[in-house]
Amino acid sequence: MPAEDFATPATPALHPATLALHAALRPDPGTRSLQPVLDASVNQGFDPGSAAFSADGVDDLAALPFLYARWGNPTVRQLEQRLAAVEGGEDALCTASGVAAVAATCLGLLRAGDHLIVSDVCYAGAHELMRKLLPDFGIQVSAVNLSDLDAVRAALRPETRLIHAESPCNPLLRLTDLGALAELAHAHGALLSVDSTLATPVMSRPLSLGADLVIHSLTKFINGHGDALGGCVIGARALVARLRGRAGVYLGACLSAQAAWLIQRGLDTLGARLAQASRSAAALAHWLQGHPAVSAVTYPGLPSHPQHALACRQMPGGFGAVLTFQTPQPEAMARQLAQRLRLVHYAFSLGHQRSLVVLLGTDDMMRSYALPPAGLAEYRRYAGDGVFRLSVGLEALPDLQADLDQALRA
Ligand SMILES: Cc1ncc(COP(=O)(O)O)c(C=O)c1O
Incomplete structure (x- = not known):
């Protein structure tokens, strides 16, 4: 056809x-x-x-x-x-x-x-x-x-x-x-x-x-x-x-x-994979918002996202399988997550069948973007000193949640 x-x-x-x-x-x-x-x-x-x-x-x-x-x-x-x-x-x-x-x-x-x-x-x-x-x-x-x-x-x-x-x-x-x-x-x-x-x-x-x-x-x-x-x-x-x-x-x-x-x-299998992964990402985003180790979460599906209304209009199929979260002392937390996570891999890239997380520090990212002061302020509005980018995979949601919880709390 x-x-x-x-x-x-x-x-x-x-x-x-x-x-x-x-x-x-x-x-x-x-x-x-x-x-x-x-x-x-x-x-x-x-x-x-x-x-x-x-x-x-x-x-x-x-x-x-x-x-x-x-x-x-x-x-x-x-x-x-x-x-x-x-x-x-x-x-x-x-x-x-x-x-x-x-x-x-x-x-x-x-x-x-x-x-x-x-x-x-x-x-x-x-x-x-x-x-x-x-x-x-x-x-x-x-x-x-x-x-x-x-x-x-x-x-x-x-x-x-x-x-x-x-x-x-x-x-x-x-x-x-x-x-x-x-x-x-x-x-x-x-x-x-x-x-x-x-x-x-x-x-x-x-x-x-x-x-x-x-x-x-x-x-x-x-x-x-x-x-x-x-x-x-x-x-x-x-x-x-x-x-x-x-x-x-x-x-x-x-x-x-x-x-x-x-x-x-x-x-x-794109449709089935994305349906499950974005459902899990939405659930994790809501859960991470209340986690004691997490200071901020960004996900287009959260009402707290500055463009949530636009996301609802422009992403009719769902809000995707990538979210970011911030913690105090992100470098120390990056080392902790890399050591402690058992299911989620600490690695670059996204969109794989297995969940991936990585810290993208704001100072490091500025080497690529070279933003003027107003642009940097806008960047920090979303990312603070750095975001952990979590690409949610196909693991069962309770297992992912338990893995992230034990690694964030340790
Ligand atoms: C939004 C986006 N576009 C393009 C690329 C580049 O893709 P590739 O690594 O296949 O060259 C990436 C890689 O992370 C990406 O996230």
Whole structure:
């Protein structure tokens, strides 16, 4: 079934969990295997007289027969079609990592002289790519708090071509009003890209709110098992074709067929995994608020979250499986948690089947963000001296609660 069959408004609305299982998944035409087939071949034979080559300039490489895996591979292509269908987009480009998807977006859309507005807080690797590398190529970059639309208006310039948001953003879990930001961007002739890694298509669909491109680190919830790196950009066919032609092929950071096959298996269970993990995250967030060792908790599903009303509107599928908490003397608590936790791993990353926790100290994070005094004050409003980012996995809730309790109290 083609991806667009699931993306048109005429299609009866299927839940994202069902789309993740079925959309754009076709039995292999040769074997009729129901599971995606791993085709690891780097190249395929082709007919040089094929009509696909004689068309007046092929501007969509995805429309060509498979030739060479940097242009396209059948297993990667199947993942791209499935991701496009789940997110409600026309097409997708898969990349070797989430950061490669951000890089492909920037290189595909921006030229010297263009201006980019990026959220002043977002995944640190993406932020550093934009703030530290892009200016070397003549691209001007402004870091702005995108939850403050007046600040965005003030930062817009005639050369602004792209606004890059992350909602909820890592690690603050601050939200951006994506519908309002898309309107502002479009009124100014700019595009809006949204890194929706923390929300996943189960919780939020940024394209339906007006975003032009949605980015995911597939390494996180969509693969969900901590055993493959990957990234994707999803949007209108012409826009994705531009990214594929300008950046996908020349950046060379293409997804391997093996990773695409693993990620397809993760995608199958995305809905069920997220349903359980976000239920547990909500319960833990409420419980941690009353814990004697914890001084603050941030989770979009808590009424105390400064943008809880926006979260209810913008995340109809739930509030996600990531929360943060603060404690007095965070460095000492980090050592205590690393020693005492028996189930929750003390480690970076998020979105795995097993729970992960890590301290992100505010002073350390400032090395990535370099915020002005007002931005730092806003950062501390969410994060104090540092947050423990807890990515909730699939362990039974009472076991997780008991593990965190004994480690926090020790
Ligand atoms: C929101 C977000 N986007 C992108 C990335 C980068 O993903 P990857 O590690 O797959 O490059 C991360 C990594 O933590 C992330 O949290």
